[in-house]
Amino acid sequence: MSIEFRKAMSRDFDALQQMLELYQYELSEIWPQELDAQGCYGYDLEPHRAGITHHAHVALHEGRPAGFALVSPAWVTGQAGHWMEQFFVLRRHRRSGLGRAFATHVFMSHPGAWEVGEMTANVAAQSFWRDVIGAFCAGNYTERVLTEGRWLGVVQCFSVGMARG
Numbered sequence: 001m002s003i004e005f006r007k008a009m010s011r012d013f014d015a016l017q018q019m020l021e022l023y024q025y026e027l028s029e030i031w032p033q034e035l036d037a038q039g040c041y042g043y044d045l046e047p048h049r050a051g052i053t054h055h056a057h058v059a060l061h062e063g064r065p066a067g068f069a070l071v072s073p074a075w076v077t078g079q080a081g082h083w084m085e086q087f088f089v090l091r092r093h094r095r096s097g098l099g100r101a102f103a104t105h106v107f108m109s110h111p112g113a114w115e116v117g118e119m120t121a122n123v124a125a126q127s128f129w130r131d132v133i134g135a136f137c138a139g140n141y142t143e144r145v146l147t148e149g150r151w152l153g154v155v156q157c158f159s160v161g162m163a164r165g
Contacts, residue, residue, distance in 0.1 A: 002063065003098060005105035008056035013045060015065040016056060020045070023068075023088040030121040043086075047072070057109065059089065059102045066093045069106045074115045076151050077144075081113025081159075103132050107160050117155040120145075126154050133158060 008016055024033060024041035036042050047054035048070055059067035067089035074081035084106070089099040107114060116133060118125040133141050133156050141158035 002061070003066075003101070004060040004063075005102050006058060006060075007051070007109065008048070008058045008068070010049070012056070012058045012065075013049060016058060016068050017043070017045060019065060019068050019088055019090070020086070022090070023086065026088075027119075027122070030119055045070075054085075055110070057102075057106050059093075059098060061093060061098065066090050066098060067102055069102065071106065071110055074113060076115050076117060076146065076149075076155050077157060079113055079115075079157075081115060082110045084114070084116040087116075099128065100132050100135070104136060107136060111160045113157070113159050115155055115157055117146075117151060117153050119153045122153075129156055 020043045021041055024031070024043065028041075033041055045056065048056040053073050055071040057069040057071070058065060059069075067087075069087045070085040072083050072085045074083045076083065087099075087103065087106075089102065093099070116129050118129060130143070137158045141156050144155050144157070146152055146155060
């Protein structure tokens with residue numbers, strides 16, 4: 001079995017855009033959004049294509065797309081660092097360890113402070129991230145529930161050292 005995790009290359013963005021549509025569809029029960037006239041949810045990947053302050057990562061299984069992660073500058077807590085903007089693993093690859101390994105790859109690719117947030121209604125994501133981050137940081141993270149402001153939900157905050165790995 002061949003699994004690869006890497007920063008997205010220009011050739012990956014068509015598949016990434018399609019996976020974003022699947023991701024948004026899965027979340028449509030708890031994330032109120034509508035399709036556009038072409039039947040797409042749409043998501044602006046341009047900042048991630050540039051790769052300066054926003055980054056895209058892909059997970060590949062046997063050379064085929066299996067998931068993605070979008071990383072942007074932290075903004076929820078007001079501290080400098082990284083925000084897990086979106087994270088998705090195709091259903092076929094869930095509960096296989098791919099998501100945990102992929103998250104670890106993304107964290108280690110961007111040392112420093114991290115914020116990972118989940119919508120209040122997304123209980124499955126909360127469980128996943130508590131487990132993954134708890135293991136990654138040996139339990140050394142904080143969790144906040146935000147009920148006011150630009151973003152509402154659960155946020156885990158932790159730090160990834162430069163020498164980690």
